[in-house]
Amino acid sequence: MKRSAFVIALFCLNLVFFSCGEPEESNEEIPMETFRDEVQATSVMVSQSETKSFDYLINATGKIEAANEVMVIVERPGYLIELQVEEGQKVQAGQILARLDKTDSQMEWERAQVDLRSATAEYQSRRIAADVETTIMDSLESSERDEFWKASSGLLSAQIAVREAERNLEKTEIKAPIAGAIADLQLKKGSLVNAGDEVCLLLSTDLLEMKVKVLESDISFIRKGQKAEVYPVSGSGEGISGTVGSINPKVDENGLVQVTLNLQQGGSLLPGMNARAIIRSPQNNSLVVPKEAVVYRSGRPVVFTIENNEAIWNYVEVGKDNGREMEILDGLLTSQPVIISNNVQLAHQAPVQVITE
Template identity: 30%
Template sequence: MGTKTNVLRLFLVLALLLGLAGCNEATGGDGASADSTKSESKDKDGDTKNASSSGDSDDEKSDSESDSASKDETEKKKPKKEKVTNVNASKVQMGDLIVPVIAEGTIRSRNEAELRTEIAGRIDRVYVTEGQFVKRGQMIARLDDRQYRVELTEAENQYLEALGRLAVDEEKLDSRAATDRLTTSLEDLKDQLNRGVISRKEFQDRQLALEVDAVRDGAYRGDLVQVRSGIAAARAAKDRAALNLERSEVRAPFSGVITNLDLTKGERVNASEVICRLVDSVNLEAKVAVLESDLKGLEEGRDVRLELPALAETLQVTLDVLSPQIDPESRTCDLLMRFKNPDGRVRPGMFVRAAIAGDIYRDRLMVPREAILTRDGRPLLFKIKDKRAEWVYVQLGKSNDRMIEIEKILQGGPLKPGTLCVVSDHLTLTHNAKVKVKKVVEPEVAWAKPETE
């Protein structure tokens, strides 16, 4: 009985376990089926979405192509904006074309001197310093003058003493009539000598005889009395003492700048010793040498342009001196151009380059050199007409450093004085291109003012 019961229980447990196992399989199958359903659903959804996305993309592409086509059509309908080139322009000129002669040289002072002492002595005072500007007559230095003042006083006293002796012999003074007769006779004698009537020896002999006779008649008596009284010697001594006193002072002979001053108070100097140098910094001149082959056409009074590279300045002057001789070694001729330098900026010794007005070609049609271009080996320029650049092919003639002659119009003319031509930003310019003039540049004419119609 107990054994049957245990068997029955075991059977029930096995049956229960088998039942549970069947439920689990059924449940797992449903889950797989469900997952499969979900997967299929997802795949269907994905296909649906992909299809939808593909449709949307095709629609967008179609819209984009439509917009692009519409935009191209709009752009084709709008006129393209024409490019405008900004340029500088200058007027065509009619005038004299001057070809310069170029020469180089230096600046020098017109007045330059070494100041020397005229007498020996000790320096009592120095009135100037190195580099100081002095005026004409201004005191430079003074020597000790006490000795010369004493000598002047002595000479003046001797002169007064001699003058007193002369006053005592006043009645012995010469006869005016005798002096007048001697003067007339000597003039006649000189006339005979000049006409060749008498020789030089005869003239001297007869002159001596006339003077002796005149002295006997009372001529020169005053001079003789002065010599005997000592007044003549006293007057000479007085003048000599005054001259020595004047020479103790060293003064500026002209206005200028003191240089090379090496002088100290108390220093002893000899006669004719150099104490400094005086340079006129206002009155200057440029000295240049021109080859003899370039002298043709040059003459005094021609306009000259002086270029000073050290100051980046150019001076307008004239040719003042054309040397009459040629240096046999260098085969050059010296030219001088004088000018004022009131502010002292230009200094003697500076390098200078001179452009001297040489050959003159009258009434020439010309443009600035900047206006000329070369295309395919042919010179041309662009003239401006109705705000457009038109090429003009030309034949060139004479030129200088600023202007060039238009000898002949080959193509694209006419070209008249006053016509604007392009002088900048035209390297890539084309015919009939639209331009805008930023500035009208007036051509700088170095020597002659051109005539513009």
């Protein structure tokens, strides 16, 4: 019994000893500035928000077309005895492309000339015999009498026949109606052709155009004469400059509006080639930042500014985007320093160190 009481007393003494030996926990809160001092500053690059003219870029795709495109056709039947062009060749307006056998046309013209001379002789004889005409002729003016003699002698119809023969003779030479390049050459030398047969397609490759479809929400930013750049869809080859030539005042069933771009030189672009266009729409007095300054947190755009070497989180409302800069509608002031690098994982009031390239 005494032994058991001794053991219990010894256990209680040990318990008191170890309890007195444990250090007391401190309830004092450590300031956040202490933790920030221990975190290494993030190296960042900065730019500035600016109020300036901002080019809103409208992107669209379409096909390159020749501004002038004419199908050259045969106007009278005959044998094609000469073909003076080949595909891809550039020609001038009025240049002879091909010749037909003109034997029949030449005979028609000569026959018309004979008829004309006969009618002229008859006309002259009627004028000489005017003094023996009835008194009805005396009631006519001299110009009316002259027209009467021309009609009755057959001179008028003969003159018309000569002009028709001359036109038919001219049609034996097939000429270029416009300047351009030969495409889709259909005929070969020596072939028998009929009126209406297609010879070739003539394209004005030095004056191109491009028809693109633009969203109806963007059409208010487009005006005639605005600048545009056009590039091959393939990405190869240099782009060419152009201007907005016309805007179709109709929205189609897909909510798109057709815009025609006038291109001044062909470069590496050819009719029928797929291309993409960038139409520039200047916006005056817009607050803009580099696109890299805008990051998204939970789907909302954020821009970090700098105060006292700390990143400051700013929710912003963004507007238009031109690929290099972004318009800020609300949330920033002009001339504020904005962080444009290493800002994806930044936190509010995180320490930063500004560096330069």
